[in-house]
Amino acid sequence: MARRRIPTIFVVSDGRGETCGQLLRAALVQFEGQRYRVTVKPNIRDAEAARAVIDRAAERNAVVFYTLVGEEPRRALADAARRMLVPVIDVLGPAFSALHDLFKAEPSATPGLLYASERESFDRHAAIDYTLKHDDGQRPNELKDADVVIVGVSRASKSSTCFYLAYEGVQAANVPLVPGIALPAPLLRLDPERVIGLRVNVSRLMTVREARAWRLGLRPDDDYLDRRALAHEVTEANRTMERHGWRSFDASYMAIEETAREVMRLRGLRSHRTG
Numbered sequence: 001m002a003r004r005r006i007p008t009i010f011v012v013s014d015g016r017g018e019t020c021g022q023l024l025r026a027a028l029v030q031f032e033g034q035r036y037r038v039t040v041k042p043n044i045r046d047a048e049a050a051r052a053v054i055d056r057a058a059e060r061n062a063v064v065f066y067t068l069v070g071e072e073p074r075r076a077l078a079d080a081a082r083r084m085l086v087p088v089i090d091v092l093g094p095a096f097s098a099l100h101d102l103f104k105a106e107p108s109a110t111p112g113l114l115y116a117s118e119r120e121s122f123d124r125h126a127a128i129d130y131t132l133k134h135d136d137g138q139r140p141n142e143l144k145d146a147d148v149v150i151v152g153v154s155r156a157s158k159s160s161t162c163f164y165l166a167y168e169g170v171q172a173a174n175v176p177l178v179p180g181i182a183l184p185a186p187l188l189r190l191d192p193e194r195v196i197g198l199r200v201n202v203s204r205l206m207t208v209r210e211a212r213a214w215r216l217g218l219r220p221d222d223d224y225l226d227r228r229a230l231a232h233e234v235t236e237a238n239r240t241m242e243r244h245g246w247r248s249f250d251a252s253y254m255a256i257e258e259t260a261r262e263v264m265r266l267r268g269l270r271s272h273r274t275g
Helices: 018-031 047-059 071-084 093-103 113-117 119-133 140-145 158-167 185-189 202-216 227-243 256-267
Strands: 008-013 037-041 063-067 088-090 148-152 172-176 195-199 247-250
Touching: 008 018, 008 047, 018 037, 018 063, 047 063, 047 071, 063 071, 071 088, 119 158, 119 172, 140 172, 140 185, 148 158, 148 227, 148 256, 158 172, 158 256, 195 227, 195 256, 202 227, 227 247, 247 256
Parallel strands: 008 037, 008 063, 063 088, 148 172, 148 195, 195 247
Antiparallel strands: none
């Protein structure tokens, strides 16, 4: 007996497909246990692309959910769907009709307006997600995707600065500089302009680490708290920054927001927030 083919659902949009995808997910929760595949087709903004989507959907016996605001691709998709007997659901159509009757005005038919209006939120969420996944040297192979990579010794406020930057919509990663531990190759392959070092003086570092050690219950004779070891660690870190041409600044007594602003200034980055 032939195995039943897994149903396919196409999500078609002239933007990212977020709106259509959310509506589809809301409907699918009522069909728990069903198997299906979802194929997202974003940025469909002309008639040719719309017809091509229907061709693919016909090949796979798929149902198409779409949010297209441009008149040309909307008409092309609907015409092709009727011709090829592909079931389609116009997610925005009923809303457009109701609002047209309410306002006695035509919609602007400008693709991507929702994303543009919510871009600040999208950028911030993406940046926070990236920073969470790339804290303290995690996933070094993805450092190339960072807007900025912050380096420095342990407790130099690298993580705090990165999360402040993420709130500003900046994808920030950080890598610790530890004596005797080789730096990840992807970091060394980056353009030096994309790496910023946070320097900290020994006295300040000693104070911060003592507070942390007390919370963690570390012994006073641990190398983590040895002043001579700290001095060596700071010196080596500063030399590493200079050797690789990474710009750096002394963040010993700077507030996190001041440190973040200086990082953005050095990198030529602007906040993605508007308010």
